[in-house]
Structure formats: structure tokens, C-alpha cells
Amino acid sequence: MHSRREFISLTGGVMMANTLASFANPLSIKNEAGYQLLMLATNWGFSGTWAEFCRKAKQAGYDGVEVWFPADPKSREELVAALKETSLPVAFVLGGSDKDPQKHFAQFKESLEAAVLMKPLYINCHSGRDFFSFDENKRFIDFTTELSRTVQVPMYHETHRSRILYSAPIARQFMEKNPELRVTLDVSHWCNVHESLLEDQTETLSLTVSRTEHIHARIGHPEGPQVNDPRAPEWKKAMDAHLGWWDRVVEIKKKEGKRMTILTEFGPVDYMPALPYTRQPLSNQWEINVYMLEILRKRYS
Helix, strand or coil: CHHHHHHHHHHHHHHHHEEEHHCCCCCCCCCCCCCEEEEEECCCHHHHHHHHHHHHHHHHHHEEEEEECCCCCHHHHHHHHHHHHHCEEEEEEEECCCCCHHHHHHHHHHHHHHHHHHHCCEEEEEECCCCCHHHHHHHHHHHHHHHHHHHHCCCEEECCCCCCCCCHHHHHHHHHHHCCCEEEEEEEEEEHHCCCCCCHHHHHHHHHHHHEEEEEECCCCCCCCCCCCCCCCHEEEEEEEEHHHHHHHHHHHHCCCCCCEEEECCCCCCCCEECCHHHHHHECCHHHHHHHHHHHHHEEE
């Protein structure tokens, strides 16, 4: 019997290396003046301090960080100090949690108005809920559209399960009726929601790509929002599908000479599959995100 490490080295090492080489091939699109790629790190699953997180992100080669907006003033002060020490820019994720649409909107509005004061790169909105009505959810989009224009901070709504844009056809309705709506594309959620690699929704994906300003780079599959390890050869089809969608977004940004921001967002347990009873993760979350960082920087720089 071989150990897991020995098994990988004997059976999968070459396939993984070849996969890395093929995925990292640069996208053959000319960069127009103004194009800039910023790769961001998530603190999701990181158990250390803000200072430790920012130092580790800097050391790994990230250009900035995207974190959930800290509600606690002391935590915000510690984050600001860590950002200053490492010279890393920050972007925020925020949203409401209440099941009542009015209270939810009030939570969202309060967080958003506090977050813009820190002048982040952008704000990624976990906005609304999938069970709110169309008009209740549209209120979030209308508010961010106006506020973004006023404060000059980009605001995107994420294609995330349980939120406004939880499914492709629902998102299409909002995009068609809200021309200024811009999105964070986390297409791994839609793979899960629609139990497919979205082969039958090409028109909706084309519209979504045209509205995408930011990418959450996690690989989903028809039965879940995160593969156990994107380096494993059995996930090549899912990896190719996601890279194909992201390529189209980056191609637009390169041709327009605009900034492209990407967050590597493989998550911890329970997003990361785990062994039963022990809850030990099947893969190393940080290593996987750095793997994605290296691939995407080579592919899209």
C-alpha cells in the first residue's frame, strides 16, 4: 500500500504539472493602455490577526485583499494599520442578514455608508435574498447605483446563492431591467444551482460576462460550489469551463484598457470537503488559492 503522498507522486504528479503548464498559458490578447490586473487574497478561513493575514498575502505575491467589512471599530483600526504596514489596498464584502426586507436593507445601507468612507478599491455586495420580491431586491441595486455614482466607489453585486443574483435566469431579469447593474462573477454558484456547467445558458452567460467587473476565482461543479482540489486531473473539465468564462471577461478588460480584479476564493471547511468524523480538510486551502494566483497571474498579466 502506498501513502497518499506516494500515490500522488506515482500517479498524478505528471498530470498535475502538465495541467498547471497548460492552464498558465498567457491569454493571447493585446493589452491596451490602462489595463491592469490586481490579484486579491481572502481572509476567509484565516485564523490569525489582520497584521498576520496582510503580511502572508503580501509574501505570497497578492496585490491587495478583499475582506468582509469589519463592523467593530477596533477591528477596522487594526485592519487599517495592517494595510498601511504592507501597502496593500483593500476591497470590502458586505451585506445584510435579516429575513425582513426592510431590516435587511437598513443593515445593508448602514454597512455600505460606513465602508465607502474608507475608499476601498470596490465593494462586493452580498445583497438582498433569493426569497425577496423583485422590487424588494431592486431597491438594493438602485441604492448602490446612485451611491456609487456619488462617492466614486465601484459597487458590484455577486452571483451568489441565496442572494439577488442566485441563479442565471433571475440574474438575467435584473440585468435586462437595470442597465447600470455590474456584477462580481462567482459562476461556481450557478454551476451548483443549475446542476450543470451551464452549457444550455450561453446567452445569459454572454450577458453576464459583459456586465462583469470582478471575478471570484473558485471552481464549482454540478454538485457543489467548490471542487476538492483544482490541481486534480479529474476536475479538468470544470477548470476549463471556468477559465473559458473568465477569459472572456479578461479579454474585454484588456481591449478596453481597464482594471481587472480577481479574488482567489477557495474556502475552508465546509466549502472544502472534509473527512468524516475528524472534519480534516481534504486539501490545503491557502496552497490552493496561491496555486490559482500563480495560474491566473501568468494567464492574464
